[in-house]
Amino acid sequence: MAEQWLTSLLTAGPQEGFELAIKLSRMGVKYTQPSAEVRDRLRPEYAENADSLTAVSQVVAINFQPLAAASGYWRG
Amino acid sequence: MAEQWLTSLLTAGPQEGFELAIKLSRMGVKYTQPSAEVRDRLRPEYAENADSLTAVSQVVAINFQPLAAASGYWRG
Amino acid sequence: MAEQWLTSLLTAGPQEGFELAIKLSRMGVKYTQPSAEVRDRLRPEYAENADSLTAVSQVVAINFQPLAAASGYWRG
Amino acid sequence: MAEQWLTSLLTAGPQEGFELAIKLSRMGVKYTQPSAEVRDRLRPEYAENADSLTAVSQVVAINFQPLAAASGYWRG
Amino acid sequence: MAEQWLTSLLTAGPQEGFELAIKLSRMGVKYTQPSAEVRDRLRPEYAENADSLTAVSQVVAINFQPLAAASGYWRG
Amino acid sequence: MAEQWLTSLLTAGPQEGFELAIKLSRMGVKYTQPSAEVRDRLRPEYAENADSLTAVSQVVAINFQPLAAASGYWRG
Numbered sequence: 001m002a003e004q005w006l007t008s009l010l011t012a013g014p015q016e017g018f019e020l021a022i023k024l025s026r027m028g029v030k031y032t033q034p035s036a037e038v039r040d041r042l043r044p045e046y047a048e049n050a051d052s053l054t055a056v057s058q059v060v061a062i063n064f065q066p067l068a069a070a071s072g073y074w075r076g
Numbered sequence: 077m078a079e080q081w082l083t084s085l086l087t088a089g090p091q092e093g094f095e096l097a098i099k100l101s102r103m104g105v106k107y108t109q110p111s112a113e114v115r116d117r118l119r120p121e122y123a124e125n126a127d128s129l130t131a132v133s134q135v136v137a138i139n140f141q142p143l144a145a146a147s148g149y150w151r152g
Numbered sequence: 153m154a155e156q157w158l159t160s161l162l163t164a165g166p167q168e169g170f171e172l173a174i175k176l177s178r179m180g181v182k183y184t185q186p187s188a189e190v191r192d193r194l195r196p197e198y199a200e201n202a203d204s205l206t207a208v209s210q211v212v213a214i215n216f217q218p219l220a221a222a223s224g225y226w227r228g
Numbered sequence: 229m230a231e232q233w234l235t236s237l238l239t240a241g242p243q244e245g246f247e248l249a250i251k252l253s254r255m256g257v258k259y260t261q262p263s264a265e266v267r268d269r270l271r272p273e274y275a276e277n278a279d280s281l282t283a284v285s286q287v288v289a290i291n292f293q294p295l296a297a298a299s300g301y302w303r304g
Numbered sequence: 305m306a307e308q309w310l311t312s313l314l315t316a317g318p319q320e321g322f323e324l325a326i327k328l329s330r331m332g333v334k335y336t337q338p339s340a341e342v343r344d345r346l347r348p349e350y351a352e353n354a355d356s357l358t359a360v361s362q363v364v365a366i367n368f369q370p371l372a373a374a375s376g377y378w379r380g
Numbered sequence: 381m382a383e384q385w386l387t388s389l390l391t392a393g394p395q396e397g398f399e400l401a402i403k404l405s406r407m408g409v410k411y412t413q414p415s416a417e418v419r420d421r422l423r424p425e426y427a428e429n430a431d432s433l434t435a436v437s438q439v440v441a442i443n444f445q446p447l448a449a450a451s452g453y454w455r456g
Contacts, residue, residue, distance in 0.1 A: 006319040009377050015082040018100065022107050024322065024368070028361030031326050033351045046354035047109045050122035054131045055358045057104030061138040062365040064100070070377035073085050073146035091158040094176065098183050123185045126198035130207045133180025137214040140176070149161050149222035167234040170252065174259050199261045202274035206283045209256030213290040216252070225237050225298035243386040246404065250411050275413045278426035282435045285408030289442040292404070301389050301450035310395040313453050328398065328444070332437030335402050337427045350430035359434045366441040374453035 009070035017071060021063035025056065028063075085146035093147060097139035101132065104139075161222035169223060173215035177208065180215075237298035245299060249291035253284065256291075313374035321375060325367035329360065332367075389450035397451060401443035405436065408443075 005027065011017040033039055046052030068074075081103065087093040109115055122128030144150075157179065163169040185191055198204030220226075233255065239245040261267055274280030296302075309331065315321040337343055350356030372378075385407065391397040413419055426432030448454075 004319065006322060007317060008380075009318050009372065010379065013083060014085050015080065018082060018103065019107075022104075024365065025361050027322065028326075028364040029357045031323075031364075032360050033357055038352060042352070042354040042357070046358065048114060048118070050118040051128055051131060052355055052358065053105045053109055053118070054122065054128065054135060055355060055362075056108050057101050058131075058135045058138060059358060059362045059365055060104040060107075061100065061135055062362060063368070064139070065142050066369050066372040066377065068085065068142040068146065070372065070379065073142065075086065075146065076084075089159060090161050091156065094158060094179065095183075098180075124190060124194070126194040127204055127207060129181045129185055129194070130198065130204065130211060132184050133177050134207075134211045134214060136180040136183075137176065137211055140215070141218050144161065144218040144222065149218065151162065151222065152160075165235065166237050167232065170234060170255065171259075174256075200266060200270070202270040203280055203283060205257045205261055205270070206274065206280065206287060208260050209253050210283075210287045210290060212256040212259075213252065213287055216291070217294050220237065220294040220298065225294065227238065227298065241387060242389050243384065246386060246407065247411075250408075276418060276422070278422040279432055279435060281409045281413055281422070282426065282432065282439060284412050285405050286435075286439045286442060288408040288411075289404065289439055292443070293446050296389065296446040296450065301446065303390065303450065304388075308395065310398060311393060312456075313394050313448065314455065328441065329437050331398065332402075332440040333433045335399075335440075336436050337433055342428060346428070346430040346433070350434065356431055356434065359431060359438075363434060363438045363441055366438060367444070370445050370448040370453065374448065374455065 009067050011067065011071060014068070014071075014074050017067040017074070018060070018064055021060045021067055024063040024067075025059040028059065085143050087143065087147060090144070090150050093143040093150070094136070094140055097136045097143055100139040100143075101135040104135065161219050163219065163223060166220070166226050169219040169226070170212070170216055173212045173219055176215040176219075177211040180211065237295050239295065239299060242296070242299075242302050245295040245302070246288070246292055249288045249295055252291040252295075253287040256287065313371050315371065315375055318372070318375075318378050321371040321378070322364070322368055325364045325371055328367040328371075329363040332363065389447050391447065391451060394448070394451075394454050397447040397454070398440070398444055401440045401447055404443040404447075405439040408439065 011020055029039065046056065087096055105115065122132065163172055181191065198208065237248070239248055257267065274284065313324070315324055333343065350360065389400070391400055409419065426436065
């Protein structure tokens with residue numbers, strides 16, 4: 001991917017870290033399905049299905065782990 | 077998300093940590109499905125299905141890991 | 153949850169740790185489905201299904217990880 | 229469980245560690261389904277299904293992680 | 305596999321790390337299904353299915369973890 | 381298992397580590413389904429199914445983590 005979208009794992013706080021985890025999770029999809037049109041078409045399929053939403057939340061949780069470690073868990 | 081909902085990973089004890097893990101798990105869903113109305117409608121779909129509940133518990137378990145590490149496992 | 157059910161991650165040995173991991177896994181379900189009546193009704197659905205049991209065992213495995221780390225892997 | 233089945237996470241080598249991970253994975257099932265008769269009846273359901281076997285292997289992989297860490301990865 | 309495709313886990317930055325995680329995820333498939341013809345035939349099956357894409361993103365997230373650790377989270 | 385198949389987690393480089401992760405993943409299956417005849421019969425079931433291949437790749441990714449840690453991420 002020519003575009004630069006991730007230059008650091010460090011964030012100012014845990015919420016920003018969580019939101020970056022969401023971005024990583026979406027980029028994991030985007031690399032496999034680059035078409036925004038297809039991704040938009042698929043959206044209702046998972047955004048209105050409980051198990052799909054749980055699965056999305058799980059990917060976010062996994063991506064959050066190295067981000068939290070990177071920032072020393074924002075212990076201050 | 078403009079709202080500030082996560083300012084620290086540190087909690088006073090493991091139960092508070094577990095409950096924060098539940099919050100993270102739900103927020104992972106909320107970012108994907110922001111409509112409270114839709115989430116409420118989906119609730120019976122997973123809250124009365126054994127495998128869905130196991131999947132939810134798994135996301136909580138994953139989210140609990142960095143929270144436990146952040147607080148030094150509350151070793152006291 | 154008003155009730156206090158988790159005051160420490162430390163256990164006397166690995167088996168107690170494993171059993172606490174089982175408790176965490178069940179609490180992950182209980183927070184989402186607080187009704188004991190519903191949980192009991194769902195029990196045969198997963199306790200007699202091979203894949204459901206594997207999934208439950210996986211949640212226990214994930215919950216066991218921070219408990220093992222908390223107790224220094226009971227190396228002592 | 230009154231029976232004592234896990235007194236240490238330490239093993240003499242990685243293969244013994246892997247085999248202990250298998251035991252932990254099975255115990256994660258046994259705590260939920262204590263009936264040996266039911267577990268035996270379910271066996272063909274997953275032992276002859278590719279995805280079920282992959283799922284079992286995944287639980288073993290997760291259980292292997294703390295065992296490997298406990299023994300310092302058997303670096304010798 | 306005779307071909308040399310992975311000589312280091314170190315990358316110049318997190319985006320390169322994420323892209324290497326994607327490569328590891330694909331190689332995990334390739335070792336099991338070496339036929340490029342079969343893999344290409346299967347592509348629409350997962351690239352146009354929301355849950356399949358979430359699953360792919362999850363594998364990437366797991367592979368990203370040791371890559372991030374290897375590079376010290378690119379803390380600079 | 382009487383046969384000795386895993387004497388060390390250490391490998392000369394990351395590719396050998398990845399290939400050992402594949403072996404661990406397969407052994408996790410073999411301990412549950414020891415019959416080579418059955419495993420061969422199941423092969424097309426997962427080798428030509430996209431989601432099954434993703435699941436296999438995920439197990440490899442999990443097994444790769446302790447192997448990478450064991451070898452200090454082959455940082456050289």
